[in-house]
Amino acid sequence: MATALPVADARQVRRYARTLVRRHPRALAAALGLHAAAAAAGLVAPRLLGDLVEGISRGVASTTVDRIALLIAGFVVAQAVLVRFAHLASARLGERVLAELREEFVDRVLALPLSTVERAGTGDLLTRTSRDVSALSRTVRFAVPETLIAVVTVAFVVGALLLVGPLLMLPSLLAVPVLWAGTRWYLRRAPDGYLRENAAYSDITDGISETVEGSRTTEALRQQPRRRARTDADIRRSYAAERYTLRLRTVFFPVAELGYVIPVVATLLLGGWWYLxxxxxxxxxxxxxxxxxxxxxxxxxxxxxxxxxxxGGASMARLLGVATPAEPTGPTGPTGPAVPTVPVEHALSGGDRRVAAYDVRYAYRAGRDVLHGVTLVPEPGEKLAMVGPSGAGKSTLGRLLAGVHAPRSGSVTVAGRRLDELPLAELRRHVALVTQEHHVFIGTLRDNVAMVRPDADTTAVRSALTAVEALDWADALPDGLDTVVGAGGHPLSPAQAQQLALARLVLADPHTLVLDEATSLIDPRAARQLERSLAAVLAGRTVVAIAHRLFSAHDADRVAVVEGGRITELGPHEELVAAGGAYAALWRSWHGDRP
Incomplete structure (x- = not known):
């Protein structure tokens, strides 16, 4: 079951809203000033009409009537002009704020640890990046400016009523208890209701995404009824959540409509009586x-x-919740033995670039460790293979060594510094995880390679492609390195896409790589070419290879056997075979031999 990403509380949302206001004081003041001027211009006409009615009842001259009519027309035109510029100022401010919100949200998403995204699933994140961003966009563009306009206008109208006569202000106050009670009732229920509505929509997205991605498996295993039942259940929850918020609106809006009518009726009735x-x-x-x-x-x-x-508040809470949650580390956080501290300058200059795990434990669920006190210290420049049965913890240990996960206890260090304390950009200069997964971004081939080093020139990009034997097909593309690839662009084969990913690694130049069977699902002919490309990337680097097939372990400098979340054997291939232990049994079983 996916774990939803966190949601910011009301206090955090309010604090962030105040921060946005403080960023644009002049623009906000200009927008409010224009709205205030427009509201003031709109208040003149009723007062002039009142004077006109009073004057006619006393028999004023026609020239006076004409003059008042011209004044009313002038103020109406002035109000229209001011309203136009006020809306433009509000729109500019809203677009600027919305751009900042989007940029900060992208920064938060990119800062999320991969393990957090994996636990949450894609549905929640996709809903936040689509539905919540869209809802917040509408709020910033329209709801916030319109609310500001309404607040300013109400303040000016109330002030005008007081100037006309304090006694005539009293009928309008009769609406206050009705509107106050209805609004209070609504606001106590609406925020949680809209959060549930958005969360239910995330479940629908997650379920549909999972069904589409696994459609072949679903069909092969005849699981269509089960997937339909899951979707129906998600839709029922979403329907119930939306019905709840609809019920709130069907109560609140009629109460509000009643509150609108009361002041006008009461002013006419009581005003007529007081006039008499x-x-x-x-x-x-x-x-x-x-x-x-x-x-x-x-x-x-x-x-x-x-x-x-x-x-919009519910959407902002969900967007602000996409922060960088810490790994589940228990009540006291990650603990582990003291490790030697190496100066950063020394580490980056190549003095000590060792990635090491000391007594690490890790749990995907509290109380269920999948690694139990594992210590593993690959030597610089060594190729170390991790083997063992499925579910033994090989990939989990590899992800800890690559900094994807943080250990529940113990420590994983590089150059004497804990991986979970390093900024992501610095971490990736040390160690990178290479898997079967790869992605071609929309953009030129050059940009796809250089994204790991935006300052890289054409020579560096071509050198990286040459290192992985990809330059020939890259030059053969319609526009060479400037060919647009990715969705809607020039198609790349799976092998070419993976060579592109390997070229990024060459350009990024980490000293340690963690390989999770990077070529196991590629066509055998393409795999041979990718093996040569991969060899160019591995040359001179420390390599930790998670070997799901034992031929990868045969050529390693050392082999670590992982069983039940522990390293049970560690040594060169020949020694482990000769020892006759678990690795020897795996080797004989893989070759079809019998003891």
Missing amino acids: EGWVTLGQVTAATLYAQQLVDPVDRLLTWLDELQV
Whole structure:
């Protein structure tokens, strides 16, 4: 079962929102200023209309009426112009903030340890990069600016009502308890509801992705009903989550609509009564009613976008949650024996480049260690093969040596420094994991090779391709190194794609490689070529080869036999065969020999 990535809490979301505001004080002030000016311009017309009604009741001259009408038209035009520029300022600010959010999210995703992504599965991460980013985009582009506009407009309308007459402000206050109670009820339930809705959508994505990727296996094992049942269950959970948030809206929106009507009706009724009593003038009642009517639009906008803000808040919490969670290390964190500290300058200059594991333990699930106190110290320049039955812990130990996982206890070091304390960029200058998996990114062939060293020139790129015997076919591409490859680009064969991955390693130049049967699933003819390419990459480096087939162990300098999460034998091939232990039995079984 995949473990969902963490979700930021409300305090973290609010703190990050405040950080975004502090980054753009001038742009925010300009947008708010323009919205305030537009709101102020819109407040003049009701007051002038109230004066016009009052003047007509007293018999003012037609020239006065014309002058007031022209003033109203002028302020309406001024408001339209100010609204246009206010929206432009808000849109620019929103796009700038959204760009920063996307860039920071990409940084967080790329900083995730591979083990974290593997435990979480692809569905949750894909949902966050697609649905949550899209939801947050809508919130930043529309909900936040519209909410700011609504808040500013409400503040100015309330101020205008007070200036018309404090007594005429009272009818509008009747809506406050209704709106307060409805909003409070909604906000207590909506955030968790939208988080559950997004999490359920992640489950659907994860299940569909898994079904598509494993479609051949599903068909071969006749597991279609089981996969359909999984998808149906995910959809039912998603339906229940969406139905819950829909129920919240069906309660909240009618309550809000009632709150809009109350101020207008109450102002007309009470204002008319107070006019008859002589407490207010007809012009004041007219202006107050128009202002109460003007409150409807910003309050409606505020409460309508409040729902969108909840969706965006839930999405932001999920995006901020994509941080760099630590490996499961137990209550006290990774522990292990003290290791000698080597100065960084000495390590990088080649004085001591040894990768070593000391008494390491690791568990994918708490309380179930798959490695039990393993110590393994490959010598610089040595080719060391790890063999053993499936599930013995070979790949797990290899991933610890490559820095993909951090040990639950014990330590894995390079140049005397713990791997889990090194920045990722520095770690990959020391050690890299090579698997059957490879990826061709959308872009030129040159960019695909040079991505590990963006400052590499054409000569360095061509040298790396030459080292893995890939330059001939690279030059034969339609545009040579400038040929666009990847999805939608020039297709590369699996062998070419893996040679491309090996060329990246040559350019990255780590001193230690951990191989997890990098060519085992390639066609035999392509595998022979890839073996030659791989030999060029391995030359002069320390190599830890996870050997699922024993022919890889025969030529190694030493062989480590892993059984039950422990190293039970360690030594050269000939010595282990002669010893007649577990490795000798594996060797005879692989050759079909009998004792």
